[in-house]
Amino acid sequence: MSRQPEFAAADIDTTFSTLSSATHWCPQIRVPCPAPQFAQILQLLHTHAPHRTPEIACADLHTAEQLPLNHAQDCRLLLCCPIVRPLDVPRLAALAAAYSCSVVVGHFRHVELVAAAAQAASRRISILIELSMGRQLTGVTPGPDACNLASAVRRLPKLQLRGMFLRHPCHGAHEAESQRRSLLSGLSMCRHTLQMLQQHATDHDTTNHDSSIVLGQLPGTLLPDFHGAAVCNPWPHHNTTPGTHEPCPLSPSVMPALIIARPALDLCVAASFAEAAAVPDRPWQISRPAGAVITDHVGNYFTLQLDGAALDLKIGDEIELEPPSRSPIRPCHP
DSSP states (O other), X not given: OXXXXXXXXXXXXXXXXXXXXXXXXXXXOOSOOOHHHHHHHHHHHHHHOTTSOOEEEESSHHHHXXXXXXXXXXXXXXXXXXXXXXXXXXXXXXXXXXXXXXXXXXXXXXXXXXXXXXXXXXXXXXXXXXXXOSSSSSSBOTTHHHHHHHHHHHHXXXXXXXXXXXXXXXXXXXXXXXXXXXXXXXXXXXXXXXXXXXXTOSSOTTTTSSOSEEEESOOGGGGGGOOSSEEEOBOOGGGSOOOOXXXXXXXXXXXXEEEEEEEETTEEEEEOOSGGGGSTTOOOEEEESTTEEEEXXXXXXXEEEEOXXXXXXXXXXXXXXXXXXXXXXXXXXX
């Protein structure tokens, strides 16, 4: 499996110096982020883009819940993970009551759960539809499939369609020219899908937002040439401090992951947000359930081939991952 391209760590001033004025940037914060440092980040976001409300991206609910914010109304929140379990609906509702939230979805089940959270919070939640880049990972196929999912979003009164989301627009591309072609291809898919939506639109869902296309993990080398959408690159490791994780009832040698997508009868996608899952080319295995085998590993996401009892897996179910060496890792509830 090809490794994910590396992204150079840069401080927030350097990042803004490379961005077009038409590009919205929302840093993806890692927990824990000390309150003084986080306040400085928000101040810099206000300084560089005074006409915009700062937006912070988070990879999971736990990260979002730990943000050291005193005035949540002064910041928007982007959740890059779909909501897949009914027990997470109250958690999302609490966040939506405090922030102006956007949530990434890639399946009708994700939309149903976000709608339930919006109803519970009596607040509108913006939706970004994740597009698949051709791999059996998260997201929906561009074109008619994405439009059908967008139509489901528009039918629900508490949801507002924001636009399209690409999680890894340059995945698998290492050369600068290959990354640029991959980015252009992904943007073309997004724009084509948005054009299809506009042809059948009965409202103007995307007019009140900074952008209708959001990219995750765009290589820093492409930032100077990129214009007109939003980028939520991870905040550099050297600007964060290591911290504790939520306790997990599993043993130290296994790590939980959630099923977040089911693209085919014998395939599904699991996500884990523990730090150890992001180690590239680590030969993870599945200890439970029997019949599930990892066939691909990109960051925190695992593609599973299913057989036997594992065919009963559905979105929201939990599986257990273990490294063959069974060396201790720090588990984290997603």
